[in-house]
Amino acid sequence: MVSLLDIIGPVMVGPSSSHTAGACRLGLLARGLVGGTPDRAKLELHGSFARTGEGHGTDRALVAGLMGFRPDDDRIRTALEIAEREGLDYRFEKTTLDEEAHPNTVRITLERGERHAVMTGSSLGAGRVLVTAIDGFPVEVSGNYHTIVLVAEDIPGSIAKIATLLADDGLNIANMRLTRQRRGGDAFMVIELDDYPDEGVRDHIRALPWVRWAFRLDKVSA
Numbered sequence: 001m002v003s004l005l006d007i008i009g010p011v012m013v014g015p016s017s018s019h020t021a022g023a024c025r026l027g028l029l030a031r032g033l034v035g036g037t038p039d040r041a042k043l044e045l046h047g048s049f050a051r052t053g054e055g056h057g058t059d060r061a062l063v064a065g066l067m068g069f070r071p072d073d074d075r076i077r078t079a080l081e082i083a084e085r086e087g088l089d090y091r092f093e094k095t096t097l098d099e100e101a102h103p104n105t106v107r108i109t110l111e112r113g114e115r116h117a118v119m120t121g122s123s124l125g126a127g128r129v130l131v132t133a134i135d136g137f138p139v140e141v142s143g144n145y146h147t148i149v150l151v152a153e154d155i156p157g158s159i160a161k162i163a164t165l166l167a168d169d170g171l172n173i174a175n176m177r178l179t180r181q182r183r184g185g186d187a188f189m190v191i192e193l194d195d196y197p198d199e200g201v202r203d204h205i206r207a208l209p210w211v212r213w214a215f216r217l218d219k220v221s222a
Helices: 004-008 017-032 048-056 058-066 074-086 158-168 199-206
Strands: 040-047 089-094 104-112 115-125 128-134 137-141 146-153 173-180 186-193 211-217
Touching: 017 048, 017 058, 017 104, 017 115, 017 128, 017 211, 040 048, 040 058, 048 058, 048 104, 058 074, 058 089, 058 104, 137 146, 137 173, 137 186, 146 158, 146 199, 158 173, 158 186, 158 199, 199 211
Parallel strands: 040 089
Antiparallel strands: 040 104, 104 115, 115 128, 128 137, 146 186, 146 211, 173 186
16 A cells, blocks of 8 residues: 655655665664653664765754754754754764665664663654664564563563553553563563654653663654
8 A cells, every 4th residue: 555655755954765764763762762852872883874974965854853843843954063063072983784675774873871871873854754763682573663662571471561560651552562682581572552652651661670771752753
């Protein structure tokens, strides 16, 4: 099924939905992993992002997203200058990821205070994005939902407890995915919600003794 968005693309600043709108949304998702605009960011560009990204504004769009600008924000045009004025220490590198990586892919390494995160994501066209890895865990995050991501000890009953907390706050789960590297080790959860979870919900989850960290990723699609 083809949507109107697939035909005309998103409302945005820039010449390319893949290189601008999608890149900006990847930046927005990445900033959520450290709870806001990072202090430092390394952005490794792969494929066509590396070859033609600068000319298409990919660098500006990614940094704009890290600062919380949306794809239709006029400030994207001067995002690099704004970042430098506001003290965001960023650098770009060209890299080659594995052969299965989408041509429009970036790996973003972020630091904000004591929080450190690494996210890999791709711009799929028409402003659509897909995050494929967070902190070494394989994930699928589209940005089409309000999302909570967390790392917790792999213990019995953890999913049920978190689902109960969300239900108590009146939140409906659209999708939930769990990835673990080994039994009894850390588990990575991605919880996509139909409704907006406020910071109190995130804090309730963080307060669970077996949760190592939890962050909220705001919906970035139109």
